[in-house]
Amino acid sequence: MTASIAAIDLGSNSFHLLVARPMNKGIQVIDQDKEMVRLASGLQADRSIDSETKERALVCLSRFGQHIRHISPDAIRIVGTNTLRAARKSNKFIKQAQLLLGHEIEIISGIEEARLIYLGVAHSIASNNGRRMVVDIGGGSTEIIVGERFEPLRMESLYMGCVSMTQRYFSDGNVSEKRVAKARLTAMLELEPHINLFRELGWTDSIGASGTARAVEYVARANGWGNGEINAAALANIIQSYIQAGSLVQTKLEGLKAERAPVFLGGAIILAAIFEAFEIQTMMVSSGALREGLLYDLIGRSQKKSTRQQTVVDLGKRYKLDGEQARRVENTAVALWKQVAPDTPLLNIDCEKMLGWAARLHELGLSIAHSQHHKHAGYILRHADLFGFSWQEQQVLAAIVQSHRRSFPEDIFNRLPERWRSKAVKLSLFLRLAVILHRSRSQATVSTPICQLTEKSIKLIFADKWLQQHPLTRVDLEEEARRLSKRDIELSFE
Template sequence: MSRRRARPRGATEILGAVDLGSNSFHMVIGRFSHGQLVVMDRLRESVRLASGLDRHHHLDAASQRRALACLARFGERLRNLRAGRVRVVGTSTLRQARGRSADRFREQARQALGHPVEVISGIEEARLIYLGVSHSLPNLRATQMAIDIGGGSTEIIQGRGFEPLRMESLYIGCISLSESAFPGGKLSARNFRQARQAVRIELEPVRARFLQTPPARVAGTAGTIRAANDVLLALGRARKGITVKDLEFLVERMIAAGHVRRLDLPGLSADRAAIFPGGIAILVEVMRSLGLRRMVVAEGALREGILYDMVGRLTNEDARVRTVKALQRRFRVDQAQARRVATLALAMLRQVAESWDLGRDADRNLLAWAAALHELGLDIAHTHYHQHGGYLLQHADMPGFARDEQRLLACLVSCHRRRLNREQLHGAPPEQRRRALRLIALLRLAVLFNRGRTSKAGAAPELVARGSTLALALPARWLAANPLTEADLTQERRHLAAAGLVMKVVRRQR
């Protein structure tokens, strides 16, 4: 693993988190100093991004305009914050969005905010939600559960303390269910029965996992649950938390209203009313199916979880490092060999970091993690093990990793040996392919020079990089004494040339 630069004790860091949700966009800015995180500013805007996703998973122009206008306002607060101190995450709707419109939207969002957009998996979203919820409530050593009903997905997490133990992300949210089960805003008993049945179907495959250990505390967060709590409190209910009985009361009130336009629920905002029925149908079925007696409402949510995750990265508690180490153990990786490859790869990276624009922490981390996991696939089979490793990394649940970050890591591992061509780089996001190729070249060379799997020091190549050319200088005497490595380098030159990189081997006479 790469070593993190020492951070001065007591140094103040300003951190920003943006949650691009299916219903609302949220921004939180916090100050981390002397081990404490304090929220300084919050912004929220209802964007309804999910309503602009058509059946082909393309975002329509109107939803993009609403979203980009909001992000331009967020960008005024975030643009001057340092790279690496702001995380922008996209959730369910951006996970589903496909095609050029989605790629164009992400690029325009990056320009508006001054920071890239990371699309995260449902499991990573669940992990971050649990971080935000657990840090906003009194610490509890017993098992607890966190529930978040978003516009396009619902996350259920069980954990202890600040550590999530079971995480699920269901493909059902308050916008998607409201649109499918309550067409035109009609609120009938039949529509509610159908909506609740849809929720039970989604819950059935995961229900047993959460019934194994009854939680000592259940905490809900995000818009639907907070809105339900506000309405119930205004009606003189839920003083000690939300119950199934309270939610059934709301269902009956909505059925009696007959239509969302006629809803008369105190504390319910106009922009929430249209998607409230679907949210309540999800919430009542989650609580009933999982046998949850009472739910408290937490202030922390996904965006606060992002902040706490960044604090972890600043204080050497990076969830990604834990994930990499867990994968090494699970797939019985030879850690001594992984360290040898990582040490050489990072030493070569330092030589070309400036000329190849690979001087960021993200570059060092990615190369170190790829070195740590490059032999992951050996536990499956030796033949094509690099491809097995890449497949596992592309499709595994990897807490802490954004989707594009995971794709890049998978690309590096699957390309670390044998033939290489431009088509293989298609596993990396398009805007990252040049960066990926350069990191792949360094990883391949580090693996090549460590084929002997020994700690005995060999010749350390001197590297000079210019554009698409990489020159390696090695002692002529050493090359003569190591003909197998010299032959490997000749073959590697051909492999890299097929991908568009020119490698030259220079023989030093001394």
């Protein structure tokens, strides 16, 4: 990959764009943009985003769209984080945003966000052999990771951020010592269940990432409280200056940008609580974070170092899946797909990967119970932390796996992102047929039939007399034809 690659981070406080060119030892930034949209401040009680915030966001994304128009779609990743995870009524906004950007927006989990943040930080600081703690305080969530070199060892995403903390305790703009104490106690309570778990791992260096940490370091340096690092005394001075001012916007802090002032205190309180909880003395600040992590993850995908592939392998090991059976089913399902893909919208590398992963994991639910195991598998895939997968990708994978046997429920697919609905139905058909052809679990090679696919029909043409020699498979196919007919899909075979 030598052409430009791009990452857009739709954060709860700010939207960030980063365009870079992969180099031998990293990336070369060629364009970047940022706007403090404060998406979290526009999240209403009913989980919708208010019109003023939407307008502000869409104007920003229209500008971002112009920056990435010349870049290949396969070289772009756009992710939404905490606020878009929480905004259950944001479908219309996301569709508008995708039109302006010309690209799909992935909603990622808090743990996936943490993984990508750590990846970005690990590539942005000098390498050492010690463990490090990485802290990223966003607008609506805080990610804490302990890792070694490029490998995260423990990750947490906590439901508190600079915007949400400010809204909860300082929504009227007034600041008092009592309010600050309550906010700090809230942060400590959020941290409490995780303190010992992180301490057991231990770390040498503490690193802050993204806007809050950078702003704290800059303000500390501008006021003579630090020299390139963050310390507990500087945080105490920052918080005290707000208490003395009694206001979010009238504090006399040198180096504090006007646009960050309204949410800066919430972030500083969270960071001070983290210093106290983990007994941190000093914290360095990284230039890399989520968007850099997205770019390095994108480079890894192009170089076959797929985090998603490793996640599938790890799931197979954790749940002790029959790898040989999974590979047999995968090979047949993909072989069926390849026959029809050139003539359909299925000619897409993501379709082949998704089908392969679904085949590898289709027996995941057997670890819980044989009865309804397809539903158990769907639940696991829908709700587990799957590193490398966006929320939408998890739903697609879960739908294909859950529908690989028994009934073929329409509602599972109707809940998927629009661009995946029809594709997921067809991919599920290939998986269902491959499972039937390998039901005996025999190691003998199954001759893949010729496959013909239309919008509402699928036809299999077997080698001469093959069905006569495999009467049980014929019976299974007849039963499958009856099931599919209930969805107005015609299965025929000869």
